[in-house]
Amino acid sequence: MEKENQTAICLRHLPGVDELLRTSYVANLLREYPRAIVVRAARTALEKQRTALLSTESMDIEALSESSLRSYFLQHLSQEVGRLVWQQTRSNLKKVINATGIILHTNLGRAPLSKAAQKAVQAAGSGYCNLELDLNTGRRGSRGDLIEGLLTSLVPVEAALVVNNNAAAVLLALNTMARSKEVIVSRGQLVEIGGSFRMPEVMRQSGARLVEVGATNRTYLDDYRAAITEQTALLLHVHTSNYKIIGFTQETSLEELVSLGREYHLPVMSDLGSGCFIDLAFLGLNTEINVPEIVAAGVDVITFSGDKLLGGPQAGIILGKRDYLVKMKKNPLFRAVRCDKLTLAALESTLRLYFDLPEAWKEIPVLRMLRLKKEEIEEGAKKVVDALKPVLKDYARISLEPTYAQVGGGAMPATNIPSVAVVIQPFHQKVTEVAARLRNKEPAIIGRLQEESLWLDLRTVQKEETELLIEALKELKNENGKF
Ligand SMILES: *Cc1c(COP(=O)(O)O)cnc(C)c1O
Numbered sequence: 001m002e003k004e005n006q007t008a009i010c011l012r013h014l015p016g017v018d019e020l021l022r023t024s025y026v027a028n029l030l031r032e033y034p035r036a037i038v039v040r041a042a043r044t045a046l047e048k049q050r051t052a053l054l055s056t057e058s059m060d061i062e063a064l065s066e067s068s069l070r071s072y073f074l075q076h077l078s079q080e081v082g083r084l085v086w087q088q089t090r091s092n093l094k095k096v097i098n099a100t101g102i103i104l105h106t107n108l109g110r111a112p113l114s115k116a117a118q119k120a121v122q123a124a125g126s127g128y129c130n131l132e133l134d135l136n137t138g139r140r141g142s143r144g145d146l147i148e149g150l151l152t153s154l155v156p157v158e159a160a161l162v163v164n165n166n167a168a169a170v171l172l173a174l175n176t177m178a179r180s181k182e183v184i185v186s187r188g189q190l191v192e193i194g195g196s197f198r199m200p201e202v203m204r205q206s207g208a209r210l211v212e213v214g215a216t217n218r219t220y221l222d223d224y225r226a227a228i229t230e231q232t233a234l235l236l237h238v239h240t241s242n243y244k245i246i247g248f249t250q251e252t253s254l255e256e257l258v259s260l261g262r263e264y265h266l267p268v269m270s271d272l273g274s275g276c277f278i279d280l281a282f283l284g285l286n287t288e289i290n291v292p293e294i295v296a297a298g299v300d301v302i303t304f305s306g307d308k309l310l311g312g313p314q315a316g317i318i319l320g321k322r323d324y325l326v327k328m329k330k331n332p333l334f335r336a337v338r339c340d341k342l343t344l345a346a347l348e349s350t351l352r353l354y355f356d357l358p359e360a361w362k363e364i365p366v367l368r369m370l371r372l373k374k375e376e377i378e379e380g381a382k383k384v385v386d387a388l389k390p391v392l393k394d395y396a397r398i399s400l401e402p403t404y405a406q407v408g409g410g411a412m413p414a415t416n417i418p419s420v421a422v423v424i425q426p427f428h429q430k431v432t433e434v435a436a437r438l439r440n441k442e443p444a445i446i447g448r449l450q451e452e453s454l455w456l457d458l459r460t461v462q463k464e465e466t467e468l469l470i471e472a473l474k475e476l477k478n479e480n481g482k483f
Contacts, residue, residue: 010053013069015077017042025078033085041084045077095443097465097472101419101457103369104274104409108446110307110314111409112365112462114353117312117346124345131341144329147344150351151319154277155291159325161318161334162306162347167202168337169303169316170271174206174234176328177267177301181233186219187212188251189238199238199271208233221252221260228264235261237270237299239289258298267300267324274409275304275317277354283370285407285415291319300324306343308409311366312350313343369459370407374418380466381420381458387470388422395477396434397425405459419459424473425452434476441472 020026020042029038064072096108104110113121123129134141144162151160163169174183183203190200190212203210211232213223224235235257254270261268275291289309294302301324306315316337318325328334339347353360361367381400388398401423404416426434431454438445438454443465448455461469 007053009066010069011050013066013073014046014049014053015070015073017046020046020074020077020081023074023078026081029082029085033089037088038081038085041081041088042077044084045080048080049073049077097443097445097469098460099445099447099456099458099469101403101405101421101448101455101459102408103366103405103460104308104407105460106409110305111311113313113346114311114350114363114365116349116353116363120345120349121313121342124341129341129345131344143338143341143344147348147351150348151317154351154354155295155319157295157302157319158322159320161325161328162339162344163316163318163334163337164339164343165314166271166273166303166305166316167199169318170199171202171206172328172331172333172337173269173301173303173318173324174203174208174236175333176331177269177324178206178208178233180207181209182211182227182229182231183208183234183236184211184213184224184227184232185236185238186214186223186252188214188219189236189240219252221256224252224257224260228266232264232266235266235268237268239271239273254294254297254299261300262298267321268298269301269303269320270294270297270299272302272304274308274310274407275302276309278357278360278367280309280370283417285370285417295319305409306347306350309366309407310350311364313346315339315343315347365462370417372459374402374420377420377458380461380463381422383466384422384456384458384470384473388473391474392424392477394427396427397423399423399425401455403455403457405457417459419457421448421455421457424454424456426454437476438472441475443468445469445472 017039021030021039026038026042098105098108100108102108130141132141132143133139134145144160147162148160151162152158161169163172190198190210200210209231211227213219213227237254237257254268258268260266272289272291272294274289275294276289277291279290279293289304291302291304299320301318301320303316303318304310306312306317310317318328350364353363361371378400385398385400392398399422401421403419403421405419406417407415424434425431431449431452435447435449435454438447445456448457456469458466
């Protein structure tokens, strides 16, 4: 067939939408999926085929006889419809097995929820709840009351407030306490958080003017003192949580800042970022994020995230002196940054776990992962290596290597936690290709690329995910006969 003629013949045999919908394969799809989605997929598949025929992409069709064209199209296109429908209807938010070794990975949703929190979310979401109803009086209640009492009994503070995330907590606090006024902060503490949002820019949106003092690596108490004016409303301490300046550094301690604040009758606020109720010193981790210690330093207002080391849902927690928090609660901005019932349900049940510390260590995934012994991780890693080695021996070198996991989520950047990784070094394929294929699994598997190998750190892989991981890795070989 000459080219032009061939295209015309092919186009003539292209089925219509209705014919495509009547094939048994697509008819089955119609029973399972909404008609509008299937019909749209059929139109898209036909349109794509038509475009391909009009360009030169139809090489494989040249070999077909005219009489077999229609059945070829019907079969090929109905499968394409199935693929498009599947693409359209599967969830975009997918489960991921985190083998990066970063416990609080912001791109992977930070803290996984405890079983108790998962159940609470399910219960709160599946029906009505007393979100703003006082069941004792039958009158309108405050949604925060459910949680604030828990927080003030866990930490010796006068008052507590919960908002959507810690950035919102800082915004609300600064807007309430320092709008149109000055806030003094160390230049070395103006941190950048993920997604290219800079915390100082969020702070400026509060309407407060940031007065930066000191040099990036050194700030003395006298730098703060010299910056205090009639306009000063607040002294701000920010935990430099996602980077650390090492070497010739000087930071003013919180205690010093608090005494300066008392001297000038100025409140002191600490943005902790990753607050934790438990002293983690015995794990060899630093303790600067210990909320009770910050409270003991005499700070007036503390803010931190719910989904960092606390191990709960995304939320911003504000603790401190009642007068300041009452004002925040009356601020119209509070309405814009309040939490929904699902967050409150997850947070409440996470907080309840902290009343029984052994229970918290066991049940809160972030704490459990932090405390895992290297030997326990090694045991799981051995299982993976033993299962994979015989299957993949011609395709990749599989080994077990010591490595370091990290807390992540802006907490304790300089802290390396000893861990164990399953390391995969493919013989015939680029490691980036292997990584891409693992990302496309369900659940997706995310590891770390290092020295031409894929490192799967098992500290962050949950016990019940190990089998899934093994199966997914074995399948890598089956898909196309090569690794
Ligand atoms: C993480 C962090 C924030 C932002 O908290 P989100 O809960 O992500 O909004 C603000 N300040 C510090 C110091 C942080 O570490």
